Amino acid sequence: MRKIRTYHQVEHDTGSGILEQVLEQRARIARRLASVRAIVAVLSGKGGVGKSAVTANLAAALAQRGARVGALDADLNGPSLGRMLGVSGQRLGDGESGVVPAAGAAGVRVVSMELLQDAADAPLRWRGPSGDAFVWQGLAEAGTLREFFSDIAWGDLDVLLVDVPPGTDRIARLLDLVRPHVALLVTTPAEIARFVVAKSARLLREAGLDGIGIVANMTGRLETGAADGARALADETGIAIWADIPFDARLAVCTDRGEPWVLASPDAPASRAFDALAERLLNTLPAGSP
Amino acid sequence: MKFLCVGCDRVMTFAERQIPGDGTLAAVFVCDACGREIAMLTNPMETQLVSSLGVKIGGRTVPEQPLEQTRTNLEGGRADAFEGEARLTPGSVQWDAGAVERLQRVPPFVRGMVKRIYADWAAEHDIAMITPAVMDRARAELGLEGM
Numbered sequence: 001m002r003k004i005r006t007y008h009q010v011e012h013d014t015g016s017g018i019l020e021q022v023l024e025q026r027a028r029i030a031r032r033l034a035s036v037r038a039i040v041a042v043l044s045g046k047g048g049v050g051k052s053a054v055t056a057n058l059a060a061a062l063a064q065r066g067a068r069v070g071a072l073d074a075d076l077n078g079p080s081l082g083r084m085l086g087v088s089g090q091r092l093g094d095g096e097s098g099v100v101p102a103a104g105a106a107g108v109r110v111v112s113m114e115l116l117q118d119a120a121d122a123p124l125r126w127r128g129p130s131g132d133a134f135v136w137q138g139l140a141e142a143g144t145l146r147e148f149f150s151d152i153a154w155g156d157l158d159v160l161l162v163d164v165p166p167g168t169d170r171i172a173r174l175l176d177l178v179r180p181h182v183a184l185l186v187t188t189p190a191e192i193a194r195f196v197v198a199k200s201a202r203l204l205r206e207a208g209l210d211g212i213g214i215v216a217n218m219t220g221r222l223e224t225g226a227a228d229g230a231r232a233l234a235d236e237t238g239i240a241i242w243a244d245i246p247f248d249a250r251l252a253v254c255t256d257r258g259e260p261w262v263l264a265s266p267d268a269p270a271s272r273a274f275d276a277l278a279e280r281l282l283n284t285l286p287a288g289s290p
Numbered sequence: 291m292k293f294l295c296v297g298c299d300r301v302m303t304f305a306e307r308q309i310p311g312d313g314t315l316a317a318v319f320v321c322d323a324c325g326r327e328i329a330m331l332t333n334p335m336e337t338q339l340v341s342s343l344g345v346k347i348g349g350r351t352v353p354e355q356p357l358e359q360t361r362t363n364l365e366g367g368r369a370d371a372f373e374g375e376a377r378l379t380p381g382s383v384q385w386d387a388g389a390v391e392r393l394q395r396v397p398p399f400v401r402g403m404v405k406r407i408y409a410d411w412a413a414e415h416d417i418a419m420i421t422p423a424v425m426d427r428a429r430a431e432l433g434l435e436g437m
Binding site for chain 2: 002004005007010011012013014015016017018021022024025028091092093094098099115116117118119122125126127128129131132135136137139140143144146147151152
């Protein structure tokens with residue numbers, strides 16, 4: 001049998017420069033994010049726990065404290081952050097150094113797939129052979145997420161919030177692209193949420209992330225005697241609860257129509273909880289200007 | 291991915307890329323030692339797989355444009371998603387009526403990006419007026435698919 005050299009034994013590339021192109025993609029992200037003081041991922045792994053509402057209200061609370069804030073909606077299939085920050089229908093700028101994000105509530109700079117699609121009810125679809133889309137559509141989505149980091153002219157930011165869709169695979173995808181300074185694990189008192197979010201906590205821990213905090217969302221509604229999944233998660237993982245956001249139906253109604261609750265009703269208990277979270281976050285971030 | 295000329299034990303180098311427009315791709319590699327050529331042919335799924343990685347077999351001919359992969363591959367892109375004229379190379383490259391008409395056939399979602407690519411290419415080649423023929427040359431040289 002002939003001995004054919006292996007890939008690694010062949011030193012010279014074919015001239016396609018595929019590796020160099022991939023490295024350049026990474027370098028573009030690094031260059032762009034050099035002007036961002038901290039990336040804060042808002043994630044859970046579980047759906048329906050209020051990640052986007054937490055992101056929108058936290059973004060507004062940070063901006064109210066004078067921080068320069070960007071909000072990246074990483075939920076390409078179910079974007080809602082743009083709507084919650086009031087940028088639906090806005091156009092993105094085709095700027096000199098990249099695509100200029102939309103200006104949302106409290107001046108938060110926003111990008112969302114919603115702003116790129118031609119209809120509000122349009123499902124995310126990619127050009128290409130449809131019969132085997134499952135083979136490549138994950139790569140296409142990862143490519144768009146990469147471009148949201150590298151090609152949006154975010155400018156100087158203190159915080160870039162990333163609203164991460166459900167699924168631990170989506171968290172892993174994010175970690176492949178960037179390393180957040182802080183990951184906020186959003187959960188609810190529901191036991192089933194704890195069960196899923198624990199997987200995300202383990203993923204973040206195994207990735208070596210230090211700055212992890214739990215956001216206990218929609219608290220205060222359990223009947224006496226029911227287990228509190230958020231507190232159980234904190235006990236089980238050793239991750240501290242950074243915020244306890246009491247349930248308030250008005251928060252959802254208001255935020256859903258594009259006005260973060262922290263702006264509409266700054267003295268409400270939930271708004272004060274977001275403000276406290278914003279303060280804690282700002283005290284946690286690396287010092288200095290981006 | 292590398293191609294090895296087994297007889298010469300030499301890695302083959304990229305020579306040419308062709309995009310026939312049916313979703314397939316042909317990339318030619320040559321052995322610098324013996325001159326043997328091979329063509330790698332990809333089916334539409336394989337072509338899309340490579341495209342989804344955001345890389346170009348044979349290397350990039352123009353710098354990656356902002357949101358290039360998203361704008362190129364998204365189905366149902368919003369026509370007025372972007373405002374403001376795309377940045378063009380200083381030097382005011384002109385467009386004749388035929389080129390303008392052809393540019394208008396490009397979907398609005400990607401038109402700004404495509405216009406910038408052609409204008410940059412024309413400026414690099416000291417071409418003051420972009421015509422359909424110039425666009426054809428640029429398209430062939432740059433390997434622009436669907437632009």
